[in-house]
Every structure is written in structure tokens, then in C-alpha cells.
Amino acid sequence: MNRQSLKGHSExxxxxxxxxxxxxxxxxxxxLKGQLPEFKFGMxxxxxxxxxxxxxxxIKGEWKQVLGADRRVYSLTKQGKKALQxxxxxxxxxxxxxxxxxxxxx
Amino acid sequence: xNDEQYLTEFERHLRVGEPKRGEIIxxxxxxxxxxxGGDPFTALGDPRELTRKYNRTHIGFFSTSTRLFITPFxxxxxxxxxxxxxxxxPDRWNNTPNTPPLPDxxxxxxxxxxxxxxxxxxxxxxxLAKTLRSWQLLRLTMVWTFVAILxxxxxxxxxxxxxxxxxxxxxxxxxxxxSIYSAVVGPLIVAVLYTLFLAxxxxxxxxxxxxxxxxxxxxxxxxxxxIYGFITLVVFFVxxxxxxxxxxxxxxxxxxxxxxxxxxxxxxDFFETPLAALITAGLVGWSLFRRLxxxxxxxx
Numbered sequence: 001m002n003r004q005s006l007k008g009h010s011e012x013x014x015x016x017x018x019x020x021x022x023x024x025x026x027x028x029x030x031x032l033k034g035q036l037p038e039f040k041f042g043m044x045x046x047x048x049x050x051x052x053x054x055x056x057x058x059i060k061g062e063w064k065q066v067l068g069a070d071r072r073v074y075s076l077t078k079q080g081k082k083a084l085q086x087x088x089x090x091x092x093x094x095x096x097x098x099x100x101x102x103x104x105x106x
Numbered sequence: 107x108n109d110e111q112y113l114t115e116f117e118r119h120l121r122v123g124e125p126k127r128g129e130i131i132x133x134x135x136x137x138x139x140x141x142x143g144g145d146p147f148t149a150l151g152d153p154r155e156l157t158r159k160y161n162r163t164h165i166g167f168f169s170t171s172t173r174l175f176i177t178p179f180x181x182x183x184x185x186x187x188x189x190x191x192x193x194x195x196p197d198r199w200n201n202t203p204n205t206p207p208l209p210d211x212x213x214x215x216x217x218x219x220x221x222x223x224x225x226x227x228x229x230x231x232x233x234l235a236k237t238l239r240s241w242q243l244l245r246l247t248m249v250w251t252f253v254a255i256l257x258x259x260x261x262x263x264x265x266x267x268x269x270x271x272x273x274x275x276x277x278x279x280x281x282x283x284x285s286i287y288s289a290v291v292g293p294l295i296v297a298v299l300y301t302l303f304l305a306x307x308x309x310x311x312x313x314x315x316x317x318x319x320x321x322x323x324x325x326x327x328x329x330x331x332x333i334y335g336f337i338t339l340v341v342f343f344v345x346x347x348x349x350x351x352x353x354x355x356x357x358x359x360x361x362x363x364x365x366x367x368x369x370x371x372x373x374x375d376f377f378e379t380p381l382a383a384l385i386t387a388g389l390v391g392w393s394l395f396r397r398l399x400x401x402x403x404x405x406x
Contacts, residue, residue, distance in 0.1 A: 025133060026140040044150030047133060048159035055163070072133045 010049055011058075012091055015076065015084040018059060022075035024066060025050060050074055058083045109138045112146040112153055119157035122164040130160060 017023065017031050028050075029043040053059045058080035064073045076084065107115075113131070122130060134150070141149045150156060 024136070026137050029137075044137075044156045045159060047130070047137075048156070048163045051130075051160070052163045069136065069139065070132075071136050072129070 009091070010045075011053060012084070012087040014046070014049060014053060015058060015080060015087065018074055018076050019081070019084055022073050024071035024073045026071075028074070053080070056083075107145065107147045109146055112138070112150070116153040116157055119154050119161075121157075121161045126164055 013032060013036075014028065017028055017035070020031075023031060025047055029046050032046070033043075050059065050061065054061055054074070056079075057077055059074045060077050061072045061074045063070055065071075066073065113134070116134065117131065120127060120130065137150065138146055147153075
């Protein structure tokens with residue numbers, strides 16, 4: 001599957017991943033690789049997306065020591081948790097509609 | 107491509123200014139540390155594509171050079187069209203056939219001519235504030251503003267003359283025998299001065315928005331107030347000089363100028379120069395206020 005299929009959903013994916021635990025960019029990219037091995041995900045693109053989410057105040061980045069090295073660790077904010085809930089609802093509605101439409105056509 | 111080459115390429119295209127810039131680069135370095143020895147191109151993708159995303163996220167609409175450069179041209183084109191319309195429709199805009207068309211254009215038209223370039227400069231100031239470290243971009247913007255103003259200054263009168271040649275006007279008559287000075291050198295001087303003026307506003311806006319909230323030492327404070335005074339004086343005199351070129355009634359003898367309370371004349375005589383100086387000096391002052399009085403502001 002190509003990265004186009006992920007367009008529009010990458011914010012949801014990142015918010016969902018950070019809901020599991022706070023992570024730094026590299027850990028997040030490894031996590032997403034593990035969760036979605038089928039997708040060819042441009043890992044560098046995670047960073048601008050993280051910054052965008054930070055601007056929206058959905059996540060908060062802080063420099064912390066991780067295994068002896070400085071890493072910018074991102075965690076969900078209250079606003080981010082609310083956004084995740086609403087994006088989840090949107091996703092469920094969207095995916096059920098698509099599933100229904102595809103099932104009818106077959 | 108090794109890490110160093112990747113980072114060099116990345117930094118070359120990254121337009122985001124400090125302090126965000128340093129953070130972005132530091133964060134990217136941590137990723138490169140993690141993939142220790144791996145190919146950064148494979149791990150992070152094309153550095154130019156990556157910077158494009160960062161620029162878009164942090165700078166917004168003006169993140170690409172094309173948009174940054176097209177905007178002044180769009181503004182100049184609109185400005186030119188509006189000016190031509192104002193001049194071609196003399197009766198509607200209260201022009202009279204015996205006086206130069208620009209001074210008699212409505213105050214709305216003249217405000218448009220003055221306000222649009224200043225607004226554009228402030229807009230660039232905002233864009234440039236986010237790219238403070240990218241002096242190359244500032245330089246390029248100045249060059250393009252200069253070219254845009256030059257195009258406006260040179261093509262405007264010719265086009266207007268062409269369109270409104272049937273009207274009788276002393277200005278048209280003098281333009282019919284344009285000398286090298288009035289056709290080329292004059293507009294060139296105006297363009298250079300105006301560009302410097304706009305760039306000054308842009309730069310002062312940058313300073314105002316970017317000034318860190320750090321308490322200055324007494325020595326620094328004195329030094330900065332000296333600079334502030336110097337800049338204010340320079341700006342005032344530059345504005346005075348500019349108004350000689352830009353004020354619409356400069357070429358018109360006093361007895362031929364419209365009597366008060368003609369709004370354009372009021373603008374011309376009273377507001378233009380001091381307003382320009384005040385805006386600039388005010389921005390600088392605000393910037394210094396932010397620098398020098400952080401503790402008082404925090405207490406409030």
C-alpha cells in the first residue's frame with residue numbers, strides 16, 4: 001500500500017500512538033513501522049506533522065533524557081485527547097460507510 | 107549521502123528562523139543518531155521535501171519563494187489597474203482636466219497607492235519574522251520589491267499617458283517630452299528609496315516581533331536608546347526625503363494646489379511624512395520596550 005492511502009489519517013495515527021505512551025520522533029516512527037508494516041511511510045515526514053500537531057496544541061514536546069541521550073519527547077495534551085476522540089468517531093463513521101459501499105458493490 | 111551532507115542540504119533549504127530552527131535541526135540530529143550508520147536519505151526521505159513540509163508548517167502561505175515573489179507583483183498589478191481606472195474615469199473620481207490626475211484622484215485611490223505598499227511591507231515583515239536567520243531571503247525580497255516598484259514607477263506613467271492621452275493636463279504635456287532623468291533616473295531613485303523604506307519597516311517589524319524578553323544591562327540599555335534615537339532621526343529624514351518624491355503636489359505650484367480641506371492635500375502636507383516616521387519609530391520603540399522592560403511586563 002502506498003502513502004497516499006494514509007493521507008488525511010496520519011494525524012489520527014500519531015495521536016493514537018501517543019495515547020499509548022509519550023514518545024520521541026524516532027520511537028514513534030519505529031512504533032508506526034511495527035503497527036503498519038504494509039505502509040511505505042516516509043519517516044522524516046513524521047517530524048513536520050508532530051510540529052503541526054504541537055502548533056494545534058494537541059501534543060506537547062519536551063526535551064528529556066532518554067537512555068542517556070537528549071530526545072524531544074511528545075505527549076498528548078487535554079486538547080489532543082479530545083481531538084483524538086473526535087477523530088476516532090469520524091474515522092469509525094467514515095470506515096463503516098466505505099465498508100458498506102464496497103460490500104454493496106460486490 | 108552521509109549525515110553531514112544530509113544536514114547541510116536540509117539547513118540550506120530550511121527557512122524557519124530561530125529559535126525553532128535550532129530545535130528542528132537538533133531533533134533531526136537525534137533521529138540520525140538513532141539510525142547510526144544508516145542512510146539518512148532512506149530513513150528520512152528527500153531533505154528538500156522534508157524542509158518544504160517544515161517551511162509550510164512554520165511559515166505558512168509564504169513558505170515558498172514563488173508565493174513570496176508573486177505576491178508583490180500581484181499587489182503591484184492590482185495597484186496599477188486601480189490607478190489606471192482612477193485616472194481614466196476622471197469625473198467619477200473628482201479629477202479635473204487642468205490639474206495632474208494623481209493628486210485629484212480620490213483620497214481612497216491615493217490611500218490605496220500609499221497603503222498597499224506599506225501593508226505589503228508589513229506582510230513581508232511578518233513572513234520574514236519567521237525566517238529571521240535567512241538573510242538571503244530578506245535580500246531577495248528587497249531585490250524583488252525593488253524590481254516590482256521600478257516596474258510600477260516606470261510603466262505606470264507610460265500606460266496612463268497612453269490611455270488618457272486625449273485629456274488635457276500639464277503633467278501629460280510634460281510627460282510627452284520625457285527626458286532620460288524623468289523617465290528612468292527619477293523612477294529609479296524612487297524605487298531605491300522606497301525599497302529601502304519598505305525594507306526598513308519590514309526589518310523593524312521583525313525586530314519588534316522577535317525581540318527576546320531579556321533584561322538588558324544598564325550599559326546595553328543606554329546603547330540601545332542611542333540606537334533608537336539615531337534610527338528615529340534617520341527614519342524621519344529619510345521619510346522627509348521620500349516625501350519629496352512621493353508627495354503628489356511637489357511638482358505643483360502652491361497657488362495651483364487645491365485649497366484645504368482637500369483630503370489629499372491634507373494627507374500630502376501633514377500626515378504622510380510624520381506618519382511614516384511614527385510607524386517606524388513606534389515599531390522600534392515597541393521592540394526596545396520588549397527588550398528593556400521584561401520584568402515589569404511579566405509582573406502585570
